[in-house]
Amino acid sequence: EAGVTQSPTHLIKTRGQQATLRCSPISGHTSVYWYQQALGLGLQFLLWYDEGEERNRGNFPPRFSGRQFPNYSSELNVNALELEDSALYLCASSFNREYSNQPQHFGDGTRLSIL
Amino acid sequence: QKEVEQDPGPLSVPEGAIVSLNCTYSNSAFQYFMWYRQYSRKGPELLMYTYSSGNKEDGRFTAQVDKSSKYISLFIRDSQPSDSATYLCAIGGSEKLVFGKGTKLTVNP
Numbered sequence: 001e002a003g004v005t006q007s008p009t010h011l012i013k014t015r016g017q018q019a020t021l022r023c024s025p026i027s028g029h030t031s032v033y034w035y036q037q038a039l040g041l042g043l044q045f046l047l048w049y050d051e052g053e054e055r056n057r058g059n060f061p062p063r064f065s066g067r068q069f070p071n072y073s074s075e076l077n078v079n080a081l082e083l084e085d086s087a088l089y090l091c092a093s094s095f096n097r098e099y100s101n102q103p104q105h106f107g108d109g110t111r112l113s114i115l
Numbered sequence: 116q117k118e119v120e121q122d123p124g125p126l127s128v129p130e131g132a133i134v135s136l137n138c139t140y141s142n143s144a145f146q147y148f149m150w151y152r153q154y155s156r157k158g159p160e161l162l163m164y165t166y167s168s169g170n171k172e173d174g175r176f177t178a179q180v181d182k183s184s185k186y187i188s189l190f191i192r193d194s195q196p197s198d199s200a201t202y203l204c205a206i207g208g209s210e211k212l213v214f215g216k217g218t219k220l221t222v223n224p
Contacts, residue, residue: 004158033212035214040216041216042203042214042215042216042217043159043203043214045211045212045213056211090158090159103147103149103161103164104161104205104212105161106151106158106159106160106161107158108156108157108158109157109158
């Protein structure tokens with residue numbers, strides 16, 4: 001069974017540009033979560049999508065946004081990139097929240113570097 | 116007070132040692148508890164998942180939860196160099212999952 005896949009593996013941008021990161025969940029999973037893992041800060045929750053809708057959002061500015069498609073894949077968009085956005089962005093998926101407390105399974109992330 | 120606290124280490128042990136990793140949490144509403152292992156340049160990999168107090172064993176790994184003390188532990192028996200990684204605890208409720216910052220473990224041959 002294929003795990004969570006993320007693309008691209010590495011993305012290099014300059015300040016002010018926009019970045020789009022993509023995630024395909026495990027087959028059968030309908031919830032997708034996005035996290036930022038910056039050096040020394042641990043995993044910070046960004047967004048949670050379930051059945052195409054945004055269910056929860058972490059303490060990040062509105063320039064971090066995303067969406068979930070009908071096939072449950074998801075993309076994360078970061079506008080007006082800043083140097084501090086340099087981090088590993090991780091996507092995780094789980095079964096529908098109706099099965100509450102389902103564990104999340106992670107992809108290997110997209111490393112975003114801002115020059 | 117942080118929702119989840121985890122000693123970042125680093126922790127260095129000889130091969131074969133028993134390793135103890137710990138987290139504390141503040142929110143008594145948290146219902147389920149996980150441990151992840153993260154190798155360098157990889158995403159976190161789920162190791163253990165439990166939602167009740169007590170012990171859960173899987174091979175060389177034992178997860179222990181004490182809800183009364185808001186304290187969770189992961190024990191690794193007969194540690195191997197391949198166990199060298201960062202270990203993250205994750206504690207959550209119905210709408211939220213909070214991660215510890217991770218403990219970096221090195222097992223020396």
